[in-house]
Amino acid sequence: MAEIDPGHLEKGGPPRVLIAEDEPFIVESxxxxxxxxxYRVESVRDGAIALDRLAAAPPDLLILDxxxxxxxxxxxxxxxxxxxxxxxxxxxxxxxxxxxxxxxQMIDLGADDxxxxxxxxxxxxxxxxxxxxxxxDAE
Amino acid sequence: xxxxxxxxxxxxxxxxxxxxxxxxxxxxxxxxxxLSLIEHxxxxxxxxxxxRIADALDLDLDYLTADHDSRLVEALMELARALGHEExxxxxxxxxxxxxPDWARAFIRMHRSLQDATETALALSERLxxxxxxxxxxxxxxxxxxxxxxxxxxxxxxEDLEAAERRRFAGIIASESDALTSSARAVIDTLxxxxxxxxxxxPAREVDDFIIDNRNHFPxxxxxxxxxxxxxxxxxxxxxxxxxxxxxxxHGIEVSSATGDAGGEPAARRLCLAEGAPVTTVRFRLAQRLxxxxxxxxxxxxxATAKFSSAEARLRAKRALARYAAxxxxxxxxxxxxxxxxxxxxxxxxxxxxxxxxxxxxxRLVTLRAPxxxxxxxxxxxxxxxxxxxxxxxxxxLRMPEFGGACPRWAIYSALTSPDQVVSQFAAMxxxxxxxxxxRRVTKVATAHGRPQTVFSVMLGCEAHHADRVVYGDAYAxxxxxxxxxxxxxxxxxxxxxxxxRAHPPVFRQALREINVAEAGDADSHAQQQNTSGEAxxxxxxx
Numbered sequence: 001m002a003e004i005d006p007g008h009l010e011k012g013g014p015p016r017v018l019i020a021e022d023e024p025f026i027v028e029s030x031x032x033x034x035x036x037x038x039y040r041v042e043s044v045r046d047g048a049i050a051l052d053r054l055a056a057a058p059p060d061l062l063i064l065d066x067x068x069x070x071x072x073x074x075x076x077x078x079x080x081x082x083x084x085x086x087x088x089x090x091x092x093x094x095x096x097x098x099x100x101x102x103x104x105q106m107i108d109l110g111a112d113d114x115x116x117x118x119x120x121x122x123x124x125x126x127x128x129x130x131x132x133x134x135x136x137d138a139e
Numbered sequence: 140x141x142x143x144x145x146x147x148x149x150x151x152x153x154x155x156x157x158x159x160x161x162x163x164x165x166x167x168x169x170x171x172x173x174l175s176l177i178e179h180x181x182x183x184x185x186x187x188x189x190x191r192i193a194d195a196l197d198l199d200l201d202y203l204t205a206d207h208d209s210r211l212v213e214a215l216m217e218l219a220r221a222l223g224h225e226e227x228x229x230x231x232x233x234x235x236x237x238x239x240p241d242w243a244r245a246f247i248r249m250h251r252s253l254q255d256a257t258e259t260a261l262a263l264s265e266r267l268x269x270x271x272x273x274x275x276x277x278x279x280x281x282x283x284x285x286x287x288x289x290x291x292x293x294x295x296x297x298e299d300l301e302a303a304e305r306r307r308f309a310g311i312i313a314s315e316s317d318a319l320t321s322s323a324r325a326v327i328d329t330l331x332x333x334x335x336x337x338x339x340x341x342p343a344r345e346v347d348d349f350i351i352d353n354r355n356h357f358p359x360x361x362x363x364x365x366x367x368x369x370x371x372x373x374x375x376x377x378x379x380x381x382x383x384x385x386x387x388x389x390h391g392i393e394v395s396s397a398t399g400d401a402g403g404e405p406a407a408r409r410l411c412l413a414e415g416a417p418v419t420t421v422r423f424r425l426a427q428r429l430x431x432x433x434x435x436x437x438x439x440x441x442x443a444t445a446k447f448s449s450a451e452a453r454l455r456a457k458r459a460l461a462r463y464a465a466x467x468x469x470x471x472x473x474x475x476x477x478x479x480x481x482x483x484x485x486x487x488x489x490x491x492x493x494x495x496x497x498x499x500x501x502x503r504l505v506t507l508r509a510p511x512x513x514x515x516x517x518x519x520x521x522x523x524x525x526x527x528x529x530x531x532x533x534x535x536x537l538r539m540p541e542f543g544g545a546c547p548r549w550a551i552y553s554a555l556t557s558p559d560q561v562v563s564q565f566a567a568m569x570x571x572x573x574x575x576x577x578x579r580r581v582t583k584v585a586t587a588h589g590r591p592q593t594v595f596s597v598m599l600g601c602e603a604h605h606a607d608r609v610v611y612g613d614a615y616a617x618x619x620x621x622x623x624x625x626x627x628x629x630x631x632x633x634x635x636x637x638x639x640x641r642a643h644p645p646v647f648r649q650a651l652r653e654i655n656v657a658e659a660g661d662a663d664s665h666a667q668q669q670n671t672s673g674e675a676x677x678x679x680x681x682x
Contacts, residue, residue, distance in 0.1 A: 025286040120288070
């Protein structure tokens with residue numbers, strides 16, 4: 001598991017979360033939930049764009065779906081870990097229930113935690129907090 | 140072999156007949172005290188006395204001889220092991236079968252249903268994990284469920300939502316719910332069109348039970364086949380030409396050959412056989428068709444007496460009987476039995492004498508169960524190279540796999556790597572019982588370039604004390620320890636530790652530890668094994 005960094009607020013601004021997910025309604029609900037918790041949220045719907053964004057400005061957390069177009073979740077994670085600052089980015093993977101093989105592969109590639117669809121909002125927020133610390137309005 | 144208590148059956152029947160113990164005892168010429176011991180299972184009886192009691196009570200001897208019951212006990216023990224109920228021993232199983240046979244059957248049926256359901260679930264799971272269409276659908280459904288759940292929770296937990304947000308989120312829930320309904324329908328449609336592979340295999344098992352209950356011996360068919368052979372050839376062995384002639388003359392059926400797949404379901408007036416098929420196969424198919432046409436009513440009568448639950452099971456049973464009849468017609472009982480004894484069950488020798496393939500000869504040996512002319516009791520098993528069991532027939536003490544797969548150390552598997560030769564094995568079983576196994580790889584040749592050869596391995600097994608009657612037993616006459624193969628039935632229930640062929644962890648770890656402790660203190664004791672196994676059709680004829 002990645003170290004929780006408690007110093008976001010001191011560094012300036014709330015933690016930044018990048019969501020790489022191609023399902024618009026899931027992106028919308030995640031964005032709503034995370035913004036309500038005080039995080040800054042960006043989203044991309046394609047693996048190649050995710051990699052560009054990760055290389056340009058590593059976020060404080062990546063929420064990564066395994067099945068996104070262009071470069072899938074596995075490729076995104078593999079290449080993220082090869083980037084100069086990529087090793088330190090915590091990654092929360094969204095998987096489907098029953099995809100145990102995917103899960104194992106993601107762990108091998110360096111995933112920090114998982115949320116299994118269909119997830120509960122509270123579970124997701126709890127895991128985000130554990131990985132990255134609280135948002136601006138977080139308790 | 141475990142003895143099934145039959146005392147209660149005698150007592151209940153006697154009471155139902157309104158007979159006092161003394162009256163029945165007098166009728167069968169024993170003392171009332173002795174009858175009381177029998178009725179309380181303190182004395183086991185057989186032979187003439189059992190027959191006298193059966194006659195006096197107007198009971199079918201089968202009801203008291205407990206042959207069927209021994210098989211029920213075996214099946215109960217197998218399911219107890221499969222379920223991990225090691226504490227259930229054969230004596231209590233025998234008690235249950237003796238007193239409540241219908242309950243025992245119900246348990247076995249229930250376990251088989253569970254097994255079928257599990258297999259279906261596994262097949263579905265396999266499909267879900269490999270079928271791109273189902274994978275996409277399941278991913279889609281999970282996504283839709285995730286959206287519905289997430290927005291529902293947002294609506295429930297965030298009371299301060301603006302009216303526009305509330306409307307939008309409610310709208311998403313409604314539209315995703317509709318989409319979810321469509322996805323679910325698509326999954327059902329896909330599964331409904333997924334073919335026969337997902338259907339439970341109960342009809343095949345019903346037919347297995349039917350054959351096993353009849354000990355793979357059907358006197359009405361033997362008689363009808365004898366009469367038919369006599370009519371066609373005066374009792375001589377039948378050639379393919381004679382069979383084809385009979386089909387043409389009496390039934391207007393033309394026999395033809397075709398390249399590629401053939402020999403399956405012919406048109407009403409045609410029998411199409413694969414070009415280049417071996418003569419043994421040709422004769423068998425001709426005989427099978429002829430028997431369907433001329434002995435068919437006997438099949439119907441036998442099938443009508445059994446309580447099959449579906450039309451499919453009845454059809455399967457008739458096909459099995461047609462194959463049995465073909466064997467009976469081509470390899471007539473009395474000469475075949477005499478030759479078997481004379482040649483000491485040399486399958487190659489029998490094949491040469493009767494024009495039978497190895498598998499056909501092996502099948503016919505299994506059916507030699509006529510009272511007064513009983514051959515060596517053989518169990519039978521057929522598997523493909525992937526381990527799928529397609530035919531099986533158990534004998535008391537040697538159950539062929541039913542719920543799972545067999546021990547990979549059995550000769551049936553080593554035969555697959557030894558083409559064109561019979562492989563024998565003197566095998567030590569879990570309870571110390573020993574058996575002689577005789578196996579051979581059999582192939583059905585490709586009939587055209589590019590078509591794969593069909594490969595099976597066929598095995599017969601008999602109790603070790605019959606080995607002296609069998610030519611293959613000669614190699615093990617010394618019974619030296621080095622000649623004995625330590626085998627099991629299948630991995631999950633096998634207690635042998637250190638087996639390099641183990642594929643699954645044992646179910647009974649506690650039992651395994653106990654056995655190992657016991658064995659550590661007894662250097663001469665042999666490792667013990669237990670097993671259960673896979674589903675297949677009872678051995679009932681072959682080509």
